[in-house]
Amino acid sequence: MGLRGIGTYSMMIRGRHLLKHGIQLSSCQIQRYYGFVPDNVKSLRMVANPDVSKIRNIGIMAHIDAGKTTTTERMLYYSGFTRMLGDVDDGDTVTDFMVQERERGITIQSATVTFDWKTHRINLIDTPGHVDFTLEVERALRVLDGAVAVFDASAGVEAQTLTVWRQAEKHRVPCICFLNKMDKPAANLSFSMESIRQKLKANPLLLQIPVGVGRSFTGVIDLVNSQQMIWKATSREDNGRAFETKPLSQVENSDLVQEAQEARAALIEQVADLDDEFADLLLTDFSDNFDAIPSIKLQEAVRRVTLAQKAVPVLCGSSLKNKGVQPLLDAITAYLPAPDQRHNDLVRWYKEDLCALAFKVVHDKQRGPLVFLRIYSGTMKAQTAVHNINRNSVERLSRLLVPFADQPVETSSLTAGNIALAVGLKQTVTGDTIVSSKASAAAAARRANRDQGLETKAGVILSGVEVPEPVFFCSIEPPTMAKQADLENALDCLQREDPSLKVRVDPDSGQTILCGMGELHIEIIHDRIRREYGIETHLGPLQVAYRETVLNHASATETLDRTAGGRRHVVTVTLTVSPVDHASSGLATLEEETERQMSAEMKDAVDNGVQSSYLQGPLLGYPVQGVSTAIQSIGLEPGTSLAMVSACVSRCMLKAMKKAGGQILEPVMSLEVTVSEDHLSSLLGDLAQRRGAVRDIQSRHDSKLVLATVPLAEMMGYSTALRTLSSGNATFSLQLDCYSAMEPQHQRRLLQRVAGLA
Ligand SMILES: Nc1nc2c(ncn2[C@@H]2O[C@H](COP(=O)(O)OP(=O)(O)OP(=O)(O)O)[C@@H](O)[C@H]2O)c(=O)[nH]1
Numbered sequence: 190m191g192l193r194g195i196g197t198y199s200m201m202i203r204g205r206h207l208l209k210h211g212i213q214l215s216s217c218q219i220q221r222y223y224g225f226v227p228d229n230v231k232s233l234r235m236v237a238n239p240d241v242s243k244i245r246n247i248g249i250m251a252h253i254d255a256g257k258t259t260t261t262e263r264m265l266y267y268s269g270f271t272r273m274l275g276d277v278d279d280g281d282t283v284t285d286f287m288v289q290e291r292e293r294g295i296t297i298q299s300a301t302v303t304f305d306w307k308t309h310r311i312n313l314i315d316t317p318g319h320v321d322f323t324l325e326v327e328r329a330l331r332v333l334d335g336a337v338a339v340f341d342a343s344a345g346v347e348a349q350t351l352t353v354w355r356q357a358e359k360h361r362v363p364c365i366c367f368l369n370k371m372d373k374p375a376a377n378l379s380f381s382m383e384s385i386r387q388k389l390k391a392n393p394l395l396l397q398i399p400v401g402v403g404r405s406f407t408g409v410i411d412l413v414n415s416q417q418m419i420w421k422a423t424s425r426e427d428n429g430r431a432f433e434t435k436p437l438s439q440v441e442n443s444d445l446v447q448e449a450q451e452a453r454a455a456l457i458e459q460v461a462d463l464d465d466e467f468a469d470l471l472l473t474d475f476s477d478n479f480d481a482i483p484s485i486k487l488q489e490a491v492r493r494v495t496l497a498q499k500a501v502p503v504l505c506g507s508s509l510k511n512k513g514v515q516p517l518l519d520a521i522t523a524y525l526p527a528p529d530q531r532h533n534d535l536v537r538w539y540k541e542d543l544c545a546l547a548f549k550v551v552h553d554k555q556r557g558p559l560v561f562l563r564i565y566s567g568t569m570k571a572q573t574a575v576h577n578i579n580r581n582s583v584e585r586l587s588r589l590l591v592p593f594a595d596q597p598v599e600t601s602s603l604t605a606g607n608i609a610l611a612v613g614l615k616q617t618v619t620g621d622t623i624v625s626s627k628a629s630a631a632a633a634a635r636r637a638n639r640d641q642g643l644e645t646k647a648g649v650i651l652s653g654v655e656v657p658e659p660v661f662f663c664s665i666e667p668p669t670m671a672k673q674a675d676l677e678n679a680l681d682c683l684q685r686e687d688p689s690l691k692v693r694v695d696p697d698s699g700q701t702i703l704c705g706m707g708e709l710h711i712e713i714i715h716d717r718i719r720r721e722y723g724i725e726t727h728l729g730p731l732q733v734a735y736r737e738t739v740l741n742h743a744s745a746t747e748t749l750d751r752t753a754g755g756r757r758h759v760v761t762v763t764l765t766v767s768p769v770d771h772a773s774s775g776l777a778t779l780e781e782e783t784e785r786q787m788s789a790e791m792k793d794a795v796d797n798g799v800q801s802s803y804l805q806g807p808l809l810g811y812p813v814q815g816v817s818t819a820i821q822s823i824g825l826e827p828g829t830s831l832a833m834v835s836a837c838v839s840r841c842m843l844k845a846m847k848k849a850g851g852q853i854l855e856p857v858m859s860l861e862v863t864v865s866e867d868h869l870s871s872l873l874g875d876l877a878q879r880r881g882a883v884r885d886i887q888s889r890h891d892s893k894l895v896l897a898t899v900p901l902a903e904m905m906g907y908s909t910a911l912r913t914l915s916s917g918n919a920t921f922s923l924q925l926d927c928y929s930a931m932e933p934q935h936q937r938r939l940l941q942r943v944a945g946l947a
Contacts, residue, residue: 239310241606242527246563248314248330250357251339252347253920256369256508260339261302261313263514267430268311270304274428274511301549301561301592301608309522312592312608330360332548332563332608335525337517342368342505343375345384347863347920354389363495365502365524366393367517372507374403382503392500394459394491397516398452399505400445409505409513410437410449412456413491414484420512429511450480457482463494488523495524528606536565538633538640543567543575543625545609547617552682560611561592562623569609569623570602577614578630579621587613619688659691659704660856660901660925661711664729665718666700672724676701679722683714690714697810704734707923708905733902735939736854736928737806738815742767743849747841749833758833759826762841764818766849771815771928779820787823794831795820798838807843808851809943814928815854818842853936856901859926862911864919865892871914879903880935898926902939 249257265271302313314333330336336357338350346354357364368381378399385393397409400419408419415437420429440446457479461468467490475482494500502524506513536544549561562569569575571589576582590597590610603609617623624630667676680692680701691704705711708731718724744765751758777799779792787795799820803813825834860881864872869886872895876883881899888894904923911919931939 238602238604238607239305241529241604243309244312244528244606245309245521245525246312246314246332246334246528246606246608247521247525248333248336248362249339250330250336250350250353252341252344252350252922255339255341255344255347255350257339260337260367260369260508260514260517263429263508263511264306264311264313264518265302265304266428267515267518268304268306270302301610303591303598303608306518306522310607311518311521314608330356330362332546333360333362334528334531335521336362336364337367337521338364338501339367339369340381340385341370341373342381343370343373343377344863345377345381346388351388351861352922352924354391361498363498363501363525364391365495365504365517365520367513368503368505369508371399371402371406371505371513372404372510376403376406378505385501385503392459392463393503394456394494394500395452396456396491396502396520397504397513398449406507406510406512408432409516410440410445410452411516412449412453413487415449415453418513418516420510427511429514432512432515454480457487459500460487460490460494463499464490466490466493492524496526496530538636539566539624539629540636541567542629542633543569543623544633545569545623547614547619547621547623550617550619550685552686556612557615558617558682558685559590559597560614560617562609562611564603564605564607564609566605567625568602568604569611571600573625575614575623575625576627576630577617577621577623579618580616582616583627584614584616584623586611618685658734658925659689659706660734660858661707661731662702662704662734663711663731664695664698664700665703665715666727666729668725668727675722676718676724676726679718679724682722683717687714696805700729703728708908731905733856735809735811735856735931736815737808737811737813738771738852738854738930739766739768739813739846739849740852741849743845744821745841745845745848747837747844749837749840751833753830753833756828756830757826758829760829760834760837761822761824762834762837763821763823764838764841764845765821766842766845767817767819768849769815769817771854771930777818777820780822783820783822790831791823791834794834795823795838798835799842801835802839802842802846806851807846808853808940811853813846816846818845853931853939854928855931857898857926857929858901858904858923860895860897860899860904860921860923862895862897862919862921863892864895864915868915868919869893869895872911872919875910875914879907900931901925 249261251257262271262274266274304311304313330353338354338357340346340350354364366385368376368378370376371378376399378395382393382395385391396412398412399406400408400410400417407421408417410417417435417437417440418432419435420432437446437449440449457471461471467486470486471479471482491500491502495502502520504513504517504520506517508514543564544566545562545564547560547562551559551561553559569586569589571586573586574583575586577584588611589600589603590612591600591603592608592610597610611617614623624633665676665680667673680703684690684692689706689710693702693704694700695702703711703714705714711728711731715726715728718726742765744763746761746763748761749758777796779787779795784792799818803816805811806813820838823834823838860876862872873883876895876897876899879899880903881897883895883897885896886893887896907921907923911921
């Protein structure tokens with residue numbers, strides 16, 4: 190480490206020290222402290238382009254608190270990237286670099302970290318476990334080639350793991366399972382294996398068995414290589430760097446040896462059932478003694494079945510106690526795919542040309558937006574112009590960085606398979622496709638048209654990320670009107686970073702409205718505006734994003750007769766509204782005869798009138814869905830403007846919807862709670878009071894899993910209530926199930942409350 194290195198390193202310790210003692214630094218400030226080239230980079234190999242076969246783009250996913258962040262920190266430490274062991278409980282981890290993350294001990298934004306392990310480059314994206322941030326997980330999965338699912342070995346598969354697992358399956362991402370927390374007295378290997386089988390419907394391949402249980406857990410037996418690995422505290426420190434490896438044949442504990450031999454035989458049999466090549470090898474060359482099969486052949490077969498998603502390797506360890514993380518890193522390189530082993534249909538049209546997907550935007554006050562990109566083909570270079578297909582714009586990429594949490598390392602170019610952090614892309618938002626030029630996009634489109642008949646002129650666009658509809662909203666106000674422009678700027682930046690945050694202006698009150706995925710999501714946004722943009726805002730009460738629909742058919746006629754701009758405008762509209770399926774958005778049709786008589790501009794004006802009335806329903810002004818509109822007739826006097834036609838259609842719609850009788854639709858959430866048997870009855874009593882409907886209660890180990898649906902309006906403050914009623918022993922996950930019609934008595938109460946009568 191040179192002189193500069195010592196300076197930067199001591200800054201880093203100082204930064205951590207400040208954070209530990211409650212002095213708050215924003216992520217930008219932290220970045221300024223460290224500069225762009227951290228001196229704790231292990232080697233220059235870090236910034237060079239590795240061979241694509243040596244790259245692993247990996248995500249870590251799990252239920253909240255399973256130990257993802259702790260595991261990531263250990264990986265960084267053993268790879269030599271950090272020189273201190275971070276600890277979530279002390280708030281000084283590298284990947285959770287936002288101040289809120291350190292304070293709350295949870296991961297909010299996925300931070301991408303690049304490091305080398307032996308001969309491989311690992312790009313690792315730490316994903317959050319809290320349900321309010323599932324979009325972050327979805328975004329990360331979109332660009333990953335493989336994933337490590339971390340489990341708490343005493344809890345097995347928990348609710349959020351299931352959600353994330355399904356997301357990984359959707360993106361066809363091969364996985365490895367890591368049974369963490371083997372040091373806990375309640376850790377249970379066979380229960381965890383069974384829950385992977387039952388809940389995830391996966392085929393687990395046990396590659397290790399633990400040595401010792403609970404507090405006496407000291408290491409693992411590696412069944413593939415038939416060796417024991419034991420971590421022993423050295424006299425100086427217990428950082429898990431050193432571990433002792435011994436061939437199984439030299440292990441003294443005969444019971445353990447027998448258990449390992451049986452487990453290895455079971456593994457060989459299981460793999461042979463899934464992989465013909467391996468089965469043929471066993472039956473020809475090793476038919477006398479399956480156990481004599483070379484480890485490398487078994488390893489290759491495990492890799493093939495993992496890539497084919499026929500099975501998932503399972504490893505175990507304790508990240509907190511520094512045991513089992515190095516073999517997990519070996520397993521990532523051995524069993525998860527390189528970028529060129531993953532199939533992406535659309536990318537081939539670009540051949541050797543650049544094609545990259547922007548999967549995350551982070552706003553940095555000094556450098557403007559920083560865009561995380563996954564490069565699918567070609568080479569991305571600093572100081573070049575690139576073409577954004579979605580925005581149809583040319584952008585200048587000024588600097589290119591290898592992302593290392595909040596300390597990125599600058600580089601001049603990065604090739605296919607890598608994850609890059611680009612500076613200078615001002616218009617790019619999450620989900621955009623970036624290519625080298627408009628001409629290369631057109632060339633790819635021509636190839637796609639020729640070979641596949643894909644109808645595209647602009648270029649071939651990689652599919653983006655689906656953004657779920659926000660279910661909560663609240664008003665946000667700056668302390669003074671003078672700060673309104675600053676607040677709007679802050680919200681613009683935050684929206685580019687986080688597509689699940691929506692901001693709109695209430696047309697009646699003129700207030701700015703924040704719409705988000707949950708209580709925690711809105712709370713975090715509020716907090717970031719204060720810390721990162723220095724604006725103390727006031728949030729109105731958190732409200733549920735209801736919808737409205739109609740109960741019956743109803744027809745209405747409306748005439749608008751107005752003089753404006755020295756002209757008389759007269760228009761008469763007749764239309765009918767009808768209820769349709771709740772899930773469908775509002776539709777509008779014109780009667781054949783009426784349609785034939787209308788110009789295209791007139792049709793647009795009518796449609797505008799219908800659509801604008803769908804934005805605000807007649808009951809409480811919530812968006813309307815599940816309503817179809819048939820326009821029967823439109824009569825107008827010459828000289829009537831199109832704006833007047835739209836206005837008359839809107840008024841007529843309102844009249845018809847009022848006549849048809851309004852119905853409030855409320856978001857109903859599907860809820861999964863894991864709770865101990867002792868607290869089950871109080872949980873069910875509480876759910877009944879919240880208008881919950883229990884769908885199923887499953888037994889798992891020594892606890893119960895309750896599956897229910899509950900109206901979102903009843904779930905405010907649920908995490909605190911659940912903590913109280915279960916003495917902190919229950920966990921839950923919540924996601925939107927559907928919008929459903931509110932019961933008349935609840936709707937009446939809601940209407941009274943809004944009118945200030947209740
Ligand atoms: N006993 C034990 N505790 C662990 C282990 N690994 C992590 N923990 C503890 O579990 C808690 C959660 O750890 P994190 O690493 O923050 O978990 P996470 O999955 O990243 O959590 P989120 O980011 O909030 O989703 C912390 O209190 C850790 O100290 C382990 O191997 N054994």
